[in-house]
Amino acid sequence: MALHFYNTLSHKLEAFAPLDDDKVRMYSCGPTVYNYVHIGNLRAFTFQDILRRYLHHCGYELYHVMNVTDVDDKIIRDSVKAGKSIGEFTAEFRKAFEEDAATLRLEPPERVTPATEHIGDMIDLISRLAEKGHTYESKGSTYFRIASFPGYGKLSNLDVSGIKAGARVEQDEYEKDELRDFALWKASKPGEPAWDSPFGPGRPGWHIECSAMAMKYLGESFDIHTGGVDLVFPHHENEIAQSEGATGKPFARFWLHAEHLLVDNQKMSKSVGNFYTLRDLLDKGFSAAAIRYLLASVPYRKQLNFTFDGLKAAQTSIERLRNFQRRLEEGGLPEGANPAITELAETARKNFIAGMDDDLNTAQALGAVFEFIRDVNTKMDAGEFQAGNVAEANQVLDLFESIFDVLKTEQSGQVSAEEIEGLIAERLAARKARNFARSDAIRDDLKARAVILEDTPQGTRWKYGA
Numbered sequence: 001m002a003l004h005f006y007n008t009l010s011h012k013l014e015a016f017a018p019l020d021d022d023k024v025r026m027y028s029c030g031p032t033v034y035n036y037v038h039i040g041n042l043r044a045f046t047f048q049d050i051l052r053r054y055l056h057h058c059g060y061e062l063y064h065v066m067n068v069t070d071v072d073d074k075i076i077r078d079s080v081k082a083g084k085s086i087g088e089f090t091a092e093f094r095k096a097f098e099e100d101a102a103t104l105r106l107e108p109p110e111r112v113t114p115a116t117e118h119i120g121d122m123i124d125l126i127s128r129l130a131e132k133g134h135t136y137e138s139k140g141s142t143y144f145r146i147a148s149f150p151g152y153g154k155l156s157n158l159d160v161s162g163i164k165a166g167a168r169v170e171q172d173e174y175e176k177d178e179l180r181d182f183a184l185w186k187a188s189k190p191g192e193p194a195w196d197s198p199f200g201p202g203r204p205g206w207h208i209e210c211s212a213m214a215m216k217y218l219g220e221s222f223d224i225h226t227g228g229v230d231l232v233f234p235h236h237e238n239e240i241a242q243s244e245g246a247t248g249k250p251f252a253r254f255w256l257h258a259e260h261l262l263v264d265n266q267k268m269s270k271s272v273g274n275f276y277t278l279r280d281l282l283d284k285g286f287s288a289a290a291i292r293y294l295l296a297s298v299p300y301r302k303q304l305n306f307t308f309d310g311l312k313a314a315q316t317s318i319e320r321l322r323n324f325q326r327r328l329e330e331g332g333l334p335e336g337a338n339p340a341i342t343e344l345a346e347t348a349r350k351n352f353i354a355g356m357d358d359d360l361n362t363a364q365a366l367g368a369v370f371e372f373i374r375d376v377n378t379k380m381d382a383g384e385f386q387a388g389n390v391a392e393a394n395q396v397l398d399l400f401e402s403i404f405d406v407l408k409t410e411q412s413g414q415v416s417a418e419e420i421e422g423l424i425a426e427r428l429a430a431r432k433a434r435n436f437a438r439s440d441a442i443r444d445d446l447k448a449r450a451v452i453l454e455d456t457p458q459g460t461r462w463k464y465g466a
């Protein structure tokens with residue numbers, strides 16, 4: 001099976017190929033920078049990172065654009081509260097977002113760009129919609145008339161027979177299933193930031209920014225649009241209406257939506273208050289690698305129920321991978337190559353790729369890697385793993401790492417291999433000198449730092465683990 005994605009627009013699994021031969025043009029709805037992002041948001045961004053990396057693995061070049069929403073109702077409200085200009089206020093949280101993304105090793109999209117630098121593009125798009133009869137004005141604001149766009153509802157499978165003509169909504173966010181004309185341009189209110197426009201002074205609605213920015217950089221039709229499931233309606237439905245209403249051409253071809261991260265079976269969200277930021281979890285001593293692993297390990301179309309046990313299990317999985325990697329580095333293996341291992345490595349690679357090809361099934365991909373590690377560990381214990389097999393085993397780990405990227409990073413607080421080797425040598429010397437108090441202290445100290453020593457007839461071995 002070649003690469004397939006579940007396309008929210010067609011409501012089915014489809015084989016993926018870009019419009020251009022080898023270049024994928026992709027747009028992602030970025031963060032609203034009025035606060036620190038929480039790990040629910042970061043799940044959506046981690047999914048995008050996994051998608052990017054796998055598209056690269058498939059040989060595609062990428063042009064990926066992400067907006068930063070730096071003007072909306074919440075930003076205006078909170079910047080006023082903080083006594084700052086919206087520019088000052090959002091700069092701080094944009095920087096924090098970029099730091100968090102880097103900590104989680106999320107590759108930056110080729111272009112990340114703020115809404116406020118594209119007000120002119122939004123005004124142009126609204127003017128095009130006005131010329132085509134998709135807009136009307138009311139009390140200084142300009143609205144999109146959803147009854148004027150026959151395709152409205154096709155993404156979210158919404159029954160639009162109940163559209164109430166003229167029912168309008170001003171807010172950037174509104175209730176699900178509220179079928180209402182939405183604001184493209186909002187009349188300026190006292191104390192709010194405003195830009196001049198042919199429709200009077202005001203500011204853009206939230207939805208128009210993504211249509212304008214996506215089409216500016218990616219063209220009127222492009223390959224992939226991503227976001228969290230909460231954006232399907234109304235945000236993405238409205239993006240389609242605005243874009244296709246203006247151009248008459250299909251907007252994004254593939255729509256990929258990441259399911260929610262839940263806490264106690266409720267969506268993690270700022271408004272409910274049940275959220276953790278990345279910083280909260282790092283402060284509790286969890287490593288960025290474990291958080292990344294947890295977010296990536298559940299296939300993106302499945303809900304992910306966040307628990308601390310899940311995070312600890314992610315940590316243990318990484319330790320298993322690291323211990324296996326170290327075993328490969330240990331040397332002292334018999335000469336030659338065992339063809340049974342070559343076959344296991346081939347199967348692991350094939351299953352990993354089959355999983356990822358199937359709508360980025362990361363759980364299946366991980367299953368392939370852990371099955372391989374289990375089988376190879378058994379062969380190693382039996383002395384059936386040979387020097388000539390090391391490279392192919394490493395290739396399996398490299399394939400895993402090119403997507404998951406959790407092995408290279410030093411974990412916060414983790415003892416380095418060099419320090420461990422040094423302490424093992426010191427412990428050996430202490431034992432030779434019959435200083436057992438010292439040798440036991442070294443072992444206990446390492447245990448407290450999640451390193452386990454094992455004395456074998458061949459010498460002292462160590463592994464990461466609690």
Ligand code: AMP
Nearest residue numbers: 031032040041044227228259260261268
């Ligand atoms: P926002 O900053 O609210 O615009 O959201 C940024 C991204 O995070 C969007 O793609 C949302 O759909 C996504 N998102 C928000 N909450 C969650 C959650 N609990 N789980 C997964 N994704 C989320």
Ligand code: ZN
Nearest residue numbers: 029030210235
């Ligand atoms: Zn958007």
